[in-house]
Amino acid sequence: MIVATRQEDQTRKRFERKLKPYLEAGIQRALPVRRSTGKKTVTLGEMVAIPAHDITHVFNNEAMLAISHAIEDLAAEVREGELLATFQKMENFQYQRKRYAGLSRDLDAVRVWASGRPPARAGKIDFVPIFRKELERYWVVLFASPHAHAVLVCRQANEAQRFGDKIFTGFYSFNPFLVESIRRHFNLISCGLDGLVAGWEREFQMPSISLRDIQRLLDAPAEARAA
Template sequence: MEETDTVRSFEQAFRCSLALYCPGRYAVRLREAGKGQLVPHSLVEAPNEDQLHVFGGNQVRAMGHAVEELALHSEGGELIVLFPDLDAFSPLRERYAQLAKKPCRVRVWAPGTPPKRCSKIDFVVSVHPRLAKYRLYLFSGVGRSALVCCKQLGRAKGNGEREPLACQERYVGFCSFDPYVVESVRWRFNLLSCGLEKLVRHWEGFFPLPTPPLRAINDFVKSQWMRTSGVFGGLS
């Protein structure tokens, strides 16, 4: 399948998934503003390939669902998904069991005890703690390649501590359908199963995801919300 067909299939699945997770939600596309600083550029309904965006948590889940759909309708390949823990995997257990019945290798990365009766799913439970902030959905198949790679952002509390954005989760990341990019991430990510700190740092350095200023992002989203009278719905 041509790359453009893969992109079209992904976008179609993403829009369908987005309607289930967070209708009317947009992502913020970023741009460089000199000296490597990233600032908000525009709101986009579907992410632009190989460009950095800030997503809401439900948008990341919708993109992950789209990658799963590509795997489900492919003739074989490998699906790699990184969850923060196996509790996050539990609601998707039946879906992944269905994926594992396809001629597709399914690898789930998440700390915890693997559930029973999932023998066809390859669980990697020795996950380095530094990977907990990342979300990864990767499919490498026959004529189809897709990748969603994001890093969770945080914000400062009044007492100076940091906390996750909970229901207002924010992630910075990108999606790609370039087979070279997908294979590069897949190869390097699979090396992390040994859990060595040096390899984790190497992986983070190879595909560095910056930390854009959340205040600027939130102010931008708020300004767009006021300009459109709340029509666009913000990030979710």
């Protein structure tokens, strides 16, 4: 990011403390995406245990969930602000229902996007139906408050239906200007301005990854992860 703020550095340190327990508990795999100068093709770097912020990576579902949970824990620590999360389908949210119901008691707003019928009882959560198929491919977790900003933006890169087999391309950031821009996009889309979906896909376009590179991530043994 060209513009950096003091808040970004403070939030990053708080986030890293929240992320550490999740990295110790599972097998997270992430590969940084490298764009070739003047070419449309991309290549993948060496596997990393902790993906860097503001750099596009290919994530397995465990790496993506670890970052998601660290942002949620950051929101729980701050105890004010707005948390926005897209779960693709409502069945994915059911596993996090209790967690998000608790967050909704402490935060100013918790908004969950997903296709399907929302649960009858889930605290003070606002449910937003996904009405455009394109948005079902995204997994976004965003937290915005006066004291901290964080966002994870991922797009599913393969066609897997089972959540454990899904691979995502995306990035995370603590830049408050970027976070507020993404929050504004989703809040306007939730008002029915579906013309903004095309703009969203254009502005946050993710690189296309080959099936071979996706398989490389799936097949890599845990010990192959680099520090």
